Amino acid sequence: MRDESLRWGVSLTNALIEKLRGYAPLSDMDIQSLCDLCHNARNLPAAHDLIREGDAPGPLFVVLEGWACRYKLLPDGARQIIAFMMPGDFCDLHVGILAEMDHSIATLTPARIAFIPRPEIERLIDSRPSLSKAFWWTQLVDGGVLRATIVSMGRRTSVERVAHLLCELYFRMHHMGLGDEHSCIMPFSQIVLADAVGLTPVHTNRVIKRLRAAKALELGPGMITIANISKLAAIAGFDDNYLHYRLKKYA
Amino acid sequence: MRDESLRWGVSLTNALIEKLRGYAPLSDMDIQSLCDLCHNARNLPAAHDLIREGDAPGPLFVVLEGWACRYKLLPDGARQIIAFMMPGDFCDLHVGILAEMDHSIATLTPARIAFIPRPEIERLIDSRPSLSKAFWWTQLVDGGVLRATIVSMGRRTSVERVAHLLCELYFRMHHMGLGDEHSCIMPFSQIVLADAVGLTPVHTNRVIKRLRAAKALELGPGMITIANISKLAAIAGFDDNYLHYRLKKYA
DNA sequence: CGGGTGGTTGAATGAAATCAACTATGGTGG
DNA sequence: CCACCATAGTTGATTTCATTCAACCACCCG
Numbered sequence: 001m002r003d004e005s006l007r008w009g010v011s012l013t014n015a016l017i018e019k020l021r022g023y024a025p026l027s028d029m030d031i032q033s034l035c036d037l038c039h040n041a042r043n044l045p046a047a048h049d050l051i052r053e054g055d056a057p058g059p060l061f062v063v064l065e066g067w068a069c070r071y072k073l074l075p076d077g078a079r080q081i082i083a084f085m086m087p088g089d090f091c092d093l094h095v096g097i098l099a100e101m102d103h104s105i106a107t108l109t110p111a112r113i114a115f116i117p118r119p120e121i122e123r124l125i126d127s128r129p130s131l132s133k134a135f136w137w138t139q140l141v142d143g144g145v146l147r148a149t150i151v152s153m154g155r156r157t158s159v160e161r162v163a164h165l166l167c168e169l170y171f172r173m174h175h176m177g178l179g180d181e182h183s184c185i186m187p188f189s190q191i192v193l194a195d196a197v198g199l200t201p202v203h204t205n206r207v208i209k210r211l212r213a214a215k216a217l218e219l220g221p222g223m224i225t226i227a228n229i230s231k232l233a234a235i236a237g238f239d240d241n242y243l244h245y246r247l248k249k250y251a
Numbered sequence: 252m253r254d255e256s257l258r259w260g261v262s263l264t265n266a267l268i269e270k271l272r273g274y275a276p277l278s279d280m281d282i283q284s285l286c287d288l289c290h291n292a293r294n295l296p297a298a299h300d301l302i303r304e305g306d307a308p309g310p311l312f313v314v315l316e317g318w319a320c321r322y323k324l325l326p327d328g329a330r331q332i333i334a335f336m337m338p339g340d341f342c343d344l345h346v347g348i349l350a351e352m353d354h355s356i357a358t359l360t361p362a363r364i365a366f367i368p369r370p371e372i373e374r375l376i377d378s379r380p381s382l383s384k385a386f387w388w389t390q391l392v393d394g395g396v397l398r399a400t401i402v403s404m405g406r407r408t409s410v411e412r413v414a415h416l417l418c419e420l421y422f423r424m425h426h427m428g429l430g431d432e433h434s435c436i437m438p439f440s441q442i443v444l445a446d447a448v449g450l451t452p453v454h455t456n457r458v459i460k461r462l463r464a465a466k467a468l469e470l471g472p473g474m475i476t477i478a479n480i481s482k483l484a485a486i487a488g489f490d491d492n493y494l495h496y497r498l499k500k501y502a
Numbered sequence: 503c504g505g506g507t508g509g510t511t512g513a514a515t516g517a518a519a520t521c522a523a524c525t526a527t528g529g530t531g532g
Numbered sequence: 533c534c535a536c537c538a539t540a541g542t543t544g545a546t547t548t549c550a551t552t553c554a555a556c557c558a559c560c561c562g
Contacts, residue, residue: 054492072402075488080405082398092394094387102395102493136345143343144353146397147333151323153404154331154449158550189508198405203550205510221559222508237326241305242353409518440540454518456542472527472540503562510557519548526541532534 015087016062018177022245023137024130033124034131038062041114050105050113057101059115062090066111067187072103081196083145084169088176093121093135109187137244144242153198161197162207163216163236170226171240186224266338267313269428273496274388275381284375285382289313292365301356301364308352310366313341317362318438323354332447334396335420339427344372344386360438395493404449412448413458414467414487421477422491437475
C-alpha cells in the first residue's frame with residue numbers, strides 16, 4: 001500500500017484506486033490518468049457545503065480523506081441525509097447535463113476533496129473503457145444503496161434501521177481498506193445519524209443505547225465504534241448483496 | 252400523436268419517444284433505431300415478476316403500457332415498493348455488468364413490456380450520441396426520484412408522504428402525455444400505495460380519507476383519482492425540481 | 503470562567519401499528 | 533342463477549412506538 005502511494009505519486013487517491021480496482025481490472029495507464037486528474041485537491045473543514053440544492057452542477061467531487069454526505073433540507077429546516085460518502089466516493093458523472101442540483105453535498109468531518117472539471121472526466125471516460133466500466137459499477141452500487149435505504153426507512157424498525165446503516169458503512173469501509181477486522185469507527189455524531197435514519201436525536205440515542213446494551217456498539221465522543229459486526233448484522237438482518245462485491249466476471 | 256404512431260409503425264413506443272424527446276433532440280434516425288429495438292414486446296398480467304432479486308440481470312425492460320414497480324421483500328414477508336414505473340420507463344442500462352439483481356421488478360397492472368437484449372442497447376448507445384444523452388438524463392431523474400423518496404420517508408408526515416408520492420406520479424404522467432389537465436387516475440390499490448409509502452394498509456386508508464376530506468382526492472375501486480393537484484401539492488410541499496424537466500440546454 | 507454543542511434521561515403527548523370486526527365487490531363452481 | 537370465497541376497503545378499540553418538552557451532565561474551546 002505504501003509502495004503504491006510512492007509509485008503513483010499521489011498518496012491520497014489510494015482509496016479511489018483501491019475501490020475502482022475492485023470493480024474492473026485497471027492498467028497502469030488507467031491509474032496514472034486517474035491520478036493526473038486528482039491533482040486539484042483542497043482541505044476543507046467539517047460541515048462545509050460543497051454544492052447546494054438549486055446550484056448549477058460544478059466539478060466532479062472526489063472524497064480523498066474524511067467523510068461527506070448528500071442531503072436535503074425541508075422548508076421547516078429539517079434535514080434528511082440521503083447518502084454517506086467516504087474516501088473513494090464521488091458524485092454522479094453526468095449531473096453536468098442538468099440545470100440544477102436536486103440535493104446538497106457537504107463534508108461531515110474535516111476532509112480532503114478533489115475537484116475534477118467535467119470535461120476532463122468525460123475525456124477520460126471516452127478514452128479508457130475499463131475505467132468507464134469501473135465508474136458504471138460504482139454508480140450501480142450507489143443506486144443499490146439508495147434502494148436499500150428506502151427499504152430500511154419503509155419497513156425496518158428503528159433498531160434494525162440504525163444497525164443496517166452501520167453495517168453498510170462498515171462493509172463499505174472494509175471494501176476500501178479502512179477500519180479493522182472486527183470493528184471500525186464512524187466519525188459522526190448521533191445528530192448526524194439521526195438525520196440519516198429519519199429519527200429525532202433523542203430517540204436515536206435510545207436506539208444506540210439498546211445496541212450498546214447488546215454489546216454490538218461502543219461509543220466515543222463524536223464517534224460510534226462497531227464492536228461486534230456479526231451481532232450487528234444479525235440484528236439488522238443485513239444482506240450485502242446490494243453492494244455488489246461479488247463480481248460477475250471481468251470482461 | 253396519431254400520425255406519429257403511423258409514422259414510426261410502432262404505436263406502443265409513443266410514450267418512450269415522447270419521454271426521451273423531452274430530454275434531448277432526437278433525429279428521425281434516432282427514433283427509428285429505437286423503435287426497431289422495441290419489436291419484441293409481450294402482454295403480461297398484473298402482479299407478474301419480470302425479474303427477481305438474486306437473478307442474473309436479463310434483457311432491458313421497457314414499459315410500453317400499464318404500470319410496474321421495483322420492490323424488495325424482507326425475510327418476514329413485508330414488501331417495500333422502491334419505485335413506480337409507468338409507460339416509457341425502463342430499467343438501468345448497465346445492470347448487465349452485475350452478477351445479481353439487488354431488487355425485483357413486477358407489473359402492477361396488466362402491462363405491455365418490451366424486452367431488449369443488452370448487446371443491442373449497448374450498440375445503440377455507442378452509435379447514437381443524442382440517444383445516449385437522453386438515456387443519461389432518465390437515469391439522473393431516476394436517481395433524483397430515489398433521493399426524494401428517502402427524504403419523504405425520513406422527514407415527512409404520513410399525509411405529506413402520500414400526497415408527495417401522488418404528486419410525483421401526477422407530474423411524471425403529465426410529462427409523458429398521460430392523464431388530464433387537473434386530474435389523473437392511479438391504477439393501483441391502497442395496499443400497493445401502503446407498500447410504497449411504508450405504512451400499513453389500514454393507516455394508509457385513514458390518510459387517504461383525510462386527503463379525500465380535503466377534496467384533493469377521489470376514490471374508485473382499485474384506483475385513486477387526483478381531483479385537485481394544486482391542493483395536493485400544497486399539502487405535500489411538493490417541489491418538482493428533482494424531476495429535472497427544466498433543461499439546461501440542448502447541446 | 504462561561505457558553506456552546508453533544509449526549510443522556512424522564513415524563514407526557516401524539517402517531518402508527520395491531521387486532522378485530524364488518525362491508526362491498528368480483529369471480530368461481532355447483 | 534345463486535352460494536360461496538377471496539380480496540379490497542372501512543371503522544373502532546387498544547397497544548406500541550416515537551416525538552416532544554424539559555432538565556441535566558460532560559466536555560471542549562475561547
